[in-house]
Amino acid sequence: xxxxxxxxxxxxxxxxxxxxxxxxxxxxxxxxxxxxxxxxxxxxxxxxxxxxxxxxxxxxxxxxxxxxxxxxxxxxxx
Amino acid sequence: xxxxxxxxxxxxxxxxxxxxxxxxxxxxxxxxxxxxxxxxxxxxxxxxxxxxxxxxxxxxxxxxxxxxxxxxxxxxxxxxxxxxxxxxxxxxxxxxxxxxxxxxxxxxxxxxxxxxxxxxxxxxxxxxxxxxxxxxxxxxxxxxxxxxxxxxxxxxxxxxxxxxxxxxxxxxxxxxxxxxxxxxxxxxxxxxxxxxxxxxxxxxxxxxxxxxxxxxxxxxxxxxxxxxxxxxxxxxxxxxxxxxxxxxxxxxxxxxxxxxxxxxxxxxxxxxxxxxxxxxxxxxxx
Numbered sequence: 042x043x044x045x046x047x048x049x050x051x052x053x054x055x056x057x058x059x060x061x062x063x064x065x066x067x068x069x070x071x072x073x074x075x076x077x078x079x080x081x082x083x084x085x086x087x088x089x090x091x092x093x094x095x096x097x098x099x100x101x102x103x104x105x106x107x108x109x110x111x112x113x114x115x116x117x118x119x
Numbered sequence: 120x121x122x123x124x125x126x127x128x129x130x131x132x133x134x135x136x137x138x139x140x141x142x143x144x145x146x147x148x149x150x151x152x153x154x155x156x157x158x159x160x161x162x163x164x165x166x167x168x169x170x171x172x173x174x175x176x177x178x179x180x181x182x183x184x185x186x187x188x189x190x191x192x193x194x195x196x197x198x199x200x201x202x203x204x205x206x207x208x209x210x211x212x213x214x215x216x217x218x219x220x221x222x223x224x225x226x227x228x229x230x231x232x233x234x235x236x237x238x239x240x241x242x243x244x245x246x247x248x249x250x251x252x253x254x255x256x257x258x259x260x261x262x263x264x265x266x267x268x269x270x271x272x273x274x275x276x277x278x279x280x281x282x283x284x285x286x287x288x289x290x291x292x293x294x295x296x297x298x299x300x301x302x303x304x305x306x307x308x309x310x311x312x313x314x315x316x317x318x319x320x321x322x323x324x325x326x327x328x329x330x331x332x333x334x335x336x337x338x339x340x341x342x343x344x345x346x347x348x349x350x351x352x353x354x355x356x357x358x359x360x361x362x363x364x365x366x367x368x369x370x371x372x373x374x375x376x377x378x379x380x381x382x383x384x385x386x387x388x389x390x391x392x393x394x395x396x397x398x399x400x401x402x403x404x405x
Contacts (some may be wrong), residue, residue: 047283052340068182069284079157079237092385092388093385093388093389093392094383096339096343096382096385096388097339097389100338100339100342100343102337103342103343103346104341104343104345104346106346107342107345107346107349110346110349110350110353111131111135111349112126114131114353115128115131115132
């Protein structure tokens with residue numbers, strides 16, 4: 042029972058992190074492409090900013106992914 | 120290799136355990152054998168591997184850049200000199216872009232943080248088993264090679280930045296100015312009674328945002344690198360599963376390493392950029 046709960050916890054963590062980062066980076070990427078379409082000459086600047094903000098957006102989900110993997114492989118197996 | 124490294128779980132846990140030096144339960148000082156013993160040491164324990172690798176890489180950075188600075192001349196630079204010049208110019212450009220005041224500290228700090236964090240992150244690209252195995256042959260039980268996958272290292276750096284932010288906030292704006300910044304925003308009023316009424320709410324909001332800065336700064340770096348390391352460890356598990364899985368593991372490890380280069384660079388860059396932005400905020404009046 043407890044082990045099953047741990048697996049569910051890990052799965053929920055992974056899934057929610059995936060949803061969050063998917064929506065976040067999706068919106069960000071859409072705006073990025075819109076920006077390039079509007080002003081192609083800004084591409085180098087926009088790309089730098091895009092990567093910075095992407096790093097900010099996926100920071101919390103990636104922590105969630107790390108914790109989920111840790112739960113599923115290290116805590117449960119122990 | 121220690122005895123607990125035989126099972127999958129043991130393997131992962133072994134890789135995530137720092138070489139901890141502290142006081143044993145019986146009062147003697149020494150290196151912990153196993154996670155439980157390390158945990159029992161409590162607060163006054165130090166991670167020897169994190170300290171060793173971070174100081175070694177910091178020294179490498181200082182030595183390399185000093186060497187480049189000494190050899191700098193008016194002639195066409197070559198090789199390593201070119202590389203150093205490129206990094207310095209890149210950092211300089213970023214500092215000029217987001218820091219608008221005069222300071223002798225911010226650009227060197229940004230350069231140090233960027234190169235240091237980058238070097239520490241790059242240790243993640245060394246295959247996960249190499250250095251721990253060599254250390255194991257030398258009789259060192261635990262060896263966690265990437266200092267930035269240890270929250271102690273990232274929190275240490277973020278606290279350093281936080282102290283600098285506080286110092287410059289108070290130095291530039293004075294104690295009164297800093298206190299006003301903490302209590303007079305974001306709700307503002309002309310009426311003095313309303314002003315006082317807004318103080319607790321303002322202070323709560325501003326205090327949370329002040330404290331969240333070093334925490335998010337350090338957790339972001341730690342989380343990204345920890346996740347990367349975790350996936351490398353999981354991929355490394357494939358090598359013990361027969362020939363087919365080993366080949367798949369090799370391909371996966373290569374692919375993840377290539378992708379991870381992006382994260383390694385990006386996180387070092389973000390750490391530097393946010394440091395500059397925080398110091399800029401500390402310098403500017405409202």
